[in-house]
Amino acid sequence: MSEYEHDGEPIRGLPGHLPAGEHILWQGAPDWRILARSALHAHWVAIYFAALAVWSGVNGARGGEPLLTVLTNAGLTLVVGAAAVGLLVLYAWLSARTTVYTLTNRRFVLRHGVALSKCFNIPYVAVASVGVKLDATGTGDIPVALAGDAKIAYPHLWPHVRPWRFVNPEPTMRAVPDAAAVAERLSQALQQASRDADRPFVAEPVRPTVEAASGQSPVPAAA
Known part of the structure; x- marks a missing residue:
């Protein structure tokens, strides 16, 4: 997402010029790290996939599957989880970058x-x-x-x-x-x-x- 989309704003974060008598008191944006945790719950998604990988590995070991198979299945689960968390974090970063509170x-x-x-x-x-x-x-x-x-x-x-x-x-x-x-x-x-x-x-x-x-x-x- 490029900030160039908002180059046409007369004032950053506002749809038009301020009328007479109005002035800005404060402007800000979310902290993307906190946004990823508090709004998108990326940490819970990470915990879920980590638990899923452990559960998969334990079940595979108990079922007598070869060690390589157990590790491969757990590793694939972790890869999928890492991708999911990465997408959430990326969205949090983009959201913070394109958000202005005024x-x-x-x-x-x-x-x-x-x-x-x-x-x-x-x-x-x-x-x-x-x-x-x-x-x-x-x-x-x-x-x-x-x-x-x-x-x-x-x-x-x-x-x-x-x-x-x-x-x-x-x-x-x-x-x-x-x-x-x-x-x-x-x-x-x-x-x-x-x-x-x-x-x-x-x-x-x-x-x-x-x-x-x-x-x-x-x-x-x-x-």
């Missing part, structure tokens, strides 16, 4: 897409709440719950979506370094936008949860 004083913009680029503009008036979930390194996910009947389809957001929220998908900044600071900045922008619109904003606590291990009206979108 916070302005008026909206959250999500531009992503490896094969087909998509750009979603989410005005703060369409946001109900935000949260943050960190891992031990401070990298984390920032889900954005949409208000009212504003929705974006889960497949259009993946992998930048809160897991298992299929009915009411939540666009999510995944694997963001220093996620607590980014979430705090977003929360402040939302509160300011709420005051400007004279609409109460109910935010989830900005205190992060830390992991020890690790029709309906659509939100305006621009391709």
Whole structure:
């Protein structure tokens, strides 16, 4: 995937020039290593194929198969597993490379897409709440719950979506370094936008949860 696809962007990560009075507060992208683990579960795929190779080898040995056959079968399983993990890691790298999260004083913009680029503009008036979930390194996910009947389809957001929220998908900044600071900045922008619109904003606590291990009206979108 080449970055040349986005050479026509007037501002990196945005579908057009910023209108008067709007300015960028922050821009970032996922950490591809964390994205491969947290969103694509590449480590679990590696563990699965390793266990499968061991199981194959043990069964083959118990069944009296020749040692060469046992080793060949286990080795082929590991090769297939390595290829699967490699593809997941490659996708995570491409996804991180083609994703830009943008916070302005008026909206959250999500531009992503490896094969087909998509750009979603989410005005703060369409946001109900935000949260943050960190891992031990401070990298984390920032889900954005949409208000009212504003929705974006889960497949259009993946992998930048809160897991298992299929009915009411939540666009999510995944694997963001220093996620607590980014979430705090977003929360402040939302509160300011709420005051400007004279609409109460109910935010989830900005205190992060830390992991020890690790029709309906659509939100305006621009391709």
